[in-house]
Every structure is written in structure tokens, then in C-alpha cells.
Amino acid sequence: MTEAWERVRIVVCFGAFGAIALGLVARLSDLQVVRDAAALRHTLSQEVASDTIAAPRGTIVDRAGDPLAIDRPVVEVRAQLTLWGDARADGDDRPRTLAEFCTARDRFASDVVLGLSRCAELRMDVAQRDALRDALRHRIDAALVRRCERLDPSRFGLRDDADGDATVDPLRPTPLRDVERIDVLVARDVQHGAVLEELRALDYRRCRSAPRGPTRANDGRVRYQVTFDFARRYERDYASPDVLFGLVGAVSDGAGVAGDDRIPVGGLEKLRVLLPREPGHRRARADAGRRLFWTADLAEPEPPILLHTTIDVGLSVQADTELDRAAEKVRASYQGSPPEWGALLLVDVPTGELLAGASWAAGKDGQRDLHGAFAPTSRVFQPGSVVKPLHVAMGLSRGDYGWDRTVDPARDGALSRSRTIREDHPLPVVDVHDILVQSSNVGAVRLGLSMGPQGIEDYLRHYHFGEPTAVLLPGERAGSRPADITTLNPREQTIYAGPSVLFGYQIDVTPLQITRAWLSFLHGAERELRLIRGITCDGAFRAHAAPAVGPRFLDPHVARDVRATLVDVLYEGTAKHIWGDLDGREFPRGLVGGKTGTSEYTGDAFRWDGTRVRASIRTASFACFAPVEEPRFLCVCVLQKVGATKFYGGAYAAPAAVRLLLRALDGA
Amino acid sequence: MKWLLAGLAFAAVVGLAVATAAVRAHNIAERAALQRLAERLEGARIEAAGERARLARACELRELIQRWRECRQRIEGRGS
Numbered sequence: 001m002t003e004a005w006e007r008v009r010i011v012v013c014f015g016a017f018g019a020i021a022l023g024l025v026a027r028l029s030d031l032q033v034v035r036d037a038a039a040l041r042h043t044l045s046q047e048v049a050s051d052t053i054a055a056p057r058g059t060i061v062d063r064a065g066d067p068l069a070i071d072r073p074v075v076e077v078r079a080q081l082t083l084w085g086d087a088r089a090d091g092d093d094r095p096r097t098l099a100e101f102c103t104a105r106d107r108f109a110s111d112v113v114l115g116l117s118r119c120a121e122l123r124m125d126v127a128q129r130d131a132l133r134d135a136l137r138h139r140i141d142a143a144l145v146r147r148c149e150r151l152d153p154s155r156f157g158l159r160d161d162a163d164g165d166a167t168v169d170p171l172r173p174t175p176l177r178d179v180e181r182i183d184v185l186v187a188r189d190v191q192h193g194a195v196l197e198e199l200r201a202l203d204y205r206r207c208r209s210a211p212r213g214p215t216r217a218n219d220g221r222v223r224y225q226v227t228f229d230f231a232r233r234y235e236r237d238y239a240s241p242d243v244l245f246g247l248v249g250a251v252s253d254g255a256g257v258a259g260d261d262r263i264p265v266g267g268l269e270k271l272r273v274l275l276p277r278e279p280g281h282r283r284a285r286a287d288a289g290r291r292l293f294w295t296a297d298l299a300e301p302e303p304p305i306l307l308h309t310t311i312d313v314g315l316s317v318q319a320d321t322e323l324d325r326a327a328e329k330v331r332a333s334y335q336g337s338p339p340e341w342g343a344l345l346l347v348d349v350p351t352g353e354l355l356a357g358a359s360w361a362a363g364k365d366g367q368r369d370l371h372g373a374f375a376p377t378s379r380v381f382q383p384g385s386v387v388k389p390l391h392v393a394m395g396l397s398r399g400d401y402g403w404d405r406t407v408d409p410a411r412d413g414a415l416s417r418s419r420t421i422r423e424d425h426p427l428p429v430v431d432v433h434d435i436l437v438q439s440s441n442v443g444a445v446r447l448g449l450s451m452g453p454q455g456i457e458d459y460l461r462h463y464h465f466g467e468p469t470a471v472l473l474p475g476e477r478a479g480s481r482p483a484d485i486t487t488l489n490p491r492e493q494t495i496y497a498g499p500s501v502l503f504g505y506q507i508d509v510t511p512l513q514i515t516r517a518w519l520s521f522l523h524g525a526e527r528e529l530r531l532i533r534g535i536t537c538d539g540a541f542r543a544h545a546a547p548a549v550g551p552r553f554l555d556p557h558v559a560r561d562v563r564a565t566l567v568d569v570l571y572e573g574t575a576k577h578i579w580g581d582l583d584g585r586e587f588p589r590g591l592v593g594g595k596t597g598t599s600e601y602t603g604d605a606f607r608w609d610g611t612r613v614r615a616s617i618r619t620a621s622f623a624c625f626a627p628v629e630e631p632r633f634l635c636v637c638v639l640q641k642v643g644a645t646k647f648y649g650g651a652y653a654a655p656a657a658v659r660l661l662l663r664a665l666d667g668a
Numbered sequence: 669m670k671w672l673l674a675g676l677a678f679a680a681v682v683g684l685a686v687a688t689a690a691v692r693a694h695n696i697a698e699r700a701a702l703q704r705l706a707e708r709l710e711g712a713r714i715e716a717a718g719e720r721a722r723l724a725r726a727c728e729l730r731e732l733i734q735r736w737r738e739c740r741q742r743i744e745g746r747g748s
Contacts, residue, residue: 010670010674013674014673014674014677017674017677017678017680017681018677020681021677021680021681021684024681024684024685024688025684028684028688070721072717072718072720072721073713073714074714074718075714190714191714191715191717191718192711192715192718193708193711193712193714193715194711196707196711197707197708197711200707232714237721237724237725239724239729240728240729240730243729243730293699294699294700294702294703296702296706298706313729314733317729317730317733318733321730
């Protein structure tokens, strides 16, 4: 009986153990194998928070693919801070006096500073540590003031300083019992991994696993509990920002981290294609025990678009240097008075790509304003004689006159009793070659009038005067031109507007537009400038449609002969004095050709010092190209000066343009 | 024999329980380690981007061009 009973007990016990073991195995198998997918889905559905990760702005790259403007990620750190006071029997540890608040606040500030001072990368000295500690204290006070605004801060000894800082009077009672958590900015642009590690070590959620946690106050109590929010934001970095500000532009500093609130200022930065794409998300989840459950559930923001430009940074730096030299030469020649503005542009002729664009503007102190308006797109001027080869090549191509046509400036200048065209300097009887080389106004007008009203209108249309270019730089001015010449009355056609446009008056152009006109002249067909090659989006390059090539309107042989004639401008014409300004550089005759332009009119103008004057406004320009036989580069320089005399394109604009052209040829 | 079997069964139950807890603890620890690694990686990426920008600023293009020109002149001078 006893043995039988004992056997039963053993069987029951063994059965129970076996059943438990089998149950555990079955449960384990069920969770890990059978319901594996369902359990994972269940866990992933327990989302407790979702952070948005801002996407970067598009990257602008130069013609070699190197970044000109790029977003650099940094981390903005904010603390969600709960401060504690003395321990009390009722278990309510919130600080009851501002002295308790200050103790806890200072402890937090000290811990953060202690953590950051361990980071060798920051190289913080004592003064910097003290400054950071004070800043944190002020921010906590300011956050407290903001949280307590509804509670009449003055009643609690909280006050805002005039400079926006806040201070706490420790002798007053605290309103903190009504404040659960304080949101404090700790750092705005952390970019060292070690700093992030140190701050994470203070996060109470990680204290158990972190090597360092919050330190204790003198009374042995931990006085605060903090969690950190790490939000990604971006700082914009620019290559050679002073040189490329006009072309590339800039963005203002953003105020917050919710999305991208930076505002583009000028240049390519204003293009909508650079706006940030879809942001990413980081989701925090909790397990069945409501503990945070890291799942690597991170969706990175969409990668930035690459905007490919035609800019050559090296040549841009050269252009900037040369333009600065030209402006300083003007200053030296006019007793310290600088030009009002200047522009220097370099173009790759076969493709029409803009390689470099420099801008010079005088500030009110007379020094260069590095962030002034971009002169190549924002300034208009009357181009003057620099347009003469453009229509002379047309007239010769059309057969309206030949190279042997002569004009007597002394006799042919009078267009009517009311208007006489004059030369800047006395000239004898000139043929077409001399008209171009010696820049005869009378000759250019007489040749141009031979084309008739339709011919003059064709000249204005083929060179697109009065139209913005296709470089897509925001804010480019359109310029202006007279109404359709063929619709004007005969007096306008032959005495006023018609003749004026033939030597560069009654036309307003930007430096970019006159460069486009010269590009068309060198091609013999309508061409457009190009600044954007295309974009790369998600690894795929999409070319920006190249501007269409218009109809050929110049005979290639005539165009070649006109280009060859323009070589003489540098040797016996209006630019023959440049040789002393070329740093000793010499080059074979026939390599470089060009044309000077000097326009002058009297009008109201703002001088560089801000005074409004009625004075002579002179614009000196020079367009040159090389090699003459088959042009590779085109360079245009424009400088404007108010109230100057003897301000000529050959003296001031030509040396800078030729020097830049030679630099481009060196590297080609 | 019977006590040996009882002990083994008991040990198996305890072992399973311990193993279950260990797996769970290991899971949590590994997950925390992975999290720290991911955070360090992100920190390193940010640091690398900052370093790249710092280095780019350190070699100013104008200065590089000037040095290149000087070198070129020296080489040309040596050649002649």
C-alpha cells in the first residue's frame, strides 16, 4: 500500500515537472517560432514617439563636381528637465523654494559642463566652461519664466532683463510646483560624437548602462532628472563664399529645427529645386513592459539633389582678383574714389557655359561691399561702342556694304540740323577696319543706317537686347531697347533711336546680356548663356535642356574677318595702352581680339557714398576673346563711375579682361 | 534513481527558466549595444561631415592658386 502510494506520488511529481518543462518548451516554441511574425508586428505597432529628421537642402556643385554649397549636419540638443528639491515625507520632491530650484539647476549645469569638459575635441578652457555654465543657468531661468508667465512671474521674483535674459530671485517662493518639466536648449550645433556620448550619459533613461550619470549634490541627493532630445539640423557651408556669393547666394540662419526655416538670399540658392525633400522619421517603441524598445526603425530623409553648375571655382577666384585690381586702379586714379560697380564674366564659347562671374560694388565707406547686389544681373548700363562689331558683322554679311566703304567723320556726323554724332577723339576718313579699330561713332552709325530700319531691328532681335538671359539667376533685370524700329516714324528711325542703338545708346543691358550678345557674335548664330548643367536626383542625372541655337545670321567668313580685325584693337586701336598692365605677359599677335566700349550720359545717380547727384555717368567696358581663329573663351569686363572724366574701357576694363583671358588659356 | 530523475527534471525546469531570462537579458543588452553603436555611428558621420568642412575651409583656394603659381614659376625658372 505504502509502496503503491509512493509510486503514485513519484509519478505525479515527475508528471508535474515534465508538464511544466513541456509547457515552457511549448511556450518558447510558440513565441519564438509559431507566433514570431505576429509578435514582432505587435511590438512594432507599440509606437510611443516619432521624431522627424529634417532633410538637407540640395547641394550645388561646380563643373568638376566639387561642392559649392552643401548642408553639413549638426545636432541641436534640448533637455527635458525635471528638477527636484529636498526629500519630504509626503513623497513630493518638487522644489518648494527658489533656493532648492537653484541648487538643482546649478547641479544640472555643472554636470553638463563637467561632461563636456571631458571631450578633448572641444578644448574648453576655464572661461569657456564658466560661460557655458552661466548660459545654461540663464536658459533654465528663461524657460522657467516662460512657463510661469501665466502665473504672474513678478509675484514669484522672476523677471526678464532688458537683454532678454532672465534671473531668479532666490528669496521668493517658487511657482515650480506648477511646472512639471522645463524644456531647455543645451547646444545648437553639436558636431562631435564624443559630446553627444557625454550628454547621453546624463540621460536618466540610460544611467544604469552608462559609465557616468548625474552626480549627487552635497546632501547626497540627485537633484534632477533629464532626458535629451537630439534633433538633426543643418548648417550651410560654402566654398569661397566671398567670391561666389553673387552666383551661388546664401541662406539665412534658421530659428528652429522644425523643418527647414532658412531663407535663401540671392543667387542659385533661390531655385526651388534646392528645397529639402521628404524628411525622415525615427520611431521609438515600447515593449510589453512599456520599456523603450530600440528597433533601428529609422527612415533616413531623402538624399539631397545635386545641382550641377558650369562654375569653375579657380577661374572665379581669378576673376574676383582681377576685378578687384581693376577697381583699385580706378580708386588710385581718382584720388581714392572707387567705381560705383563692376562686373567681370568669363564664358566657354563652344558651349556657352558661364565659367566665372565676379561682381564689385562699393559700400558707403568706399570699401568693397562683398555682399552687395550681383552686378552682372542687377546693374544695367548703356554699352556704348562695344556693340559696334556686332552690327558691322551683320551689315557685311548681308552685303549692305563692303570692307572698302569709307566714312568721313568730319562731314558725315550731322544726321539732321538737330542731331550730330560726334567722335570721342578726332579721326580722319575711315574705312570699315578703322571704324572698328579706332571706334568711330560716325562710321558705326553710317554703316548701320545702310542696313535700313529692318536691318537695325534684326540686329536688336538677333542679339536679344531687352531680354533676360537663360542662366536662371533669380532677379535678373531685363534691360530695355527701343520699340520695333520698323514701326517708328522716319525721324526716329534715321535720326534718333535708329542711330543711337548703333553705337550702344538707348539700349540698357546687364553685363550678362552684353556677354550673351558677344557669344552670339562669336558663333554667328543666336546663342544663350548657360549656368546649370542639370541635376542628379536619386543617382540619376537629368540634363538641363541646353538653350536652343537660333538661326545663323552671320557669314562665317565675314565673322572670321571681323574677329581678325579686332586683334588690331589691342595693338593700334583703343586698347593699345593695356600692355603695361599685363604683368609682363606677352602673347603672339592674333591670339586675342577685343573691343572697347565707353558710354557717357548725364543723369541722376547714386554715388557709392550714398549721395544722389546729377552728373556724368560713365561706363567703361571691354569684350575680348581667344584664340581669334577659333574662339574658346570670351571675357567681358564692365566698370561704372559717376562724375568721372577720361574713364575709358581701354584703360580700366581691358587689362582685367585680358589678364583673366590669359589665365583661362593657361589652364585650358 | 528516482531522486536522480526528479533532480534532473527540476534542474531542467530551472534551467529553462534561467535560459529564458538569460535570452531576454541578452536580447536587451544586445539591443542596447546596437543602439549605442548606431548612435556612435551617427555621431561619427556628423563629425566627419564637420571635419570635411573644416579641412575645406583650412585650404583657402586663393592661397592654393598662389602657391601653385609660385611652384610653377620655380619649375619654369629651373628649366630655363
